[in-house]
Amino acid sequence: xxxxxxxxxxxxxxxxxxxxxxxxxxxxxxxxxxxxxxxxxxxxxxxxxxxxxxxxxxxxxxxxxxxxxxxxxxxxxxxxxxxxxxxxxxxxxxxx
Numbered sequence: 001x002x003x004x005x006x007x008x009x010x011x012x013x014x015x016x017x018x019x020x021x022x023x024x025x026x027x028x029x030x031x032x033x034x035x036x037x038x039x040x041x042x043x044x045x046x047x048x049x050x051x052x053x054x055x056x057x058x059x060x061x062x063x064x065x066x067x068x069x070x071x072x073x074x075x076x077x078x079x080x081x082x083x084x085x086x087x088x089x090x091x092x093x094x095x096x
Contacts, residue, residue, distance in 0.1 A: 001039050008048060012055060013075045018044055053089040060094055067094045
């Protein structure tokens with residue numbers, strides 16, 4: 001799992017599929033999902049979303065980077081979708 005997590009952390013703006021990450025871990029997609037959830041107590045997509053949101057919050061809090069650029073840096077091409085996800089995750093919009 002360390003190599004998979006390293007890829008997610010290093011290339012946060014990329015689109016990750018379970019199949020591609022499973023190949024990196026040398027597992028089938030089904031095995032990968034099970035092992036990932038057992039290791040981190042959440043699904044791959046939950047982990048990626050959490051990691052993206054935490055990074056976005058840090059960028060918004062500690063830099064003057066515009067929200068649209070932050071969205072792109074953490075893997076969202078649509079800043080509206082990013083804002084909805086951010087609000088869903090933290091309970092308030094990125095601008096608040």
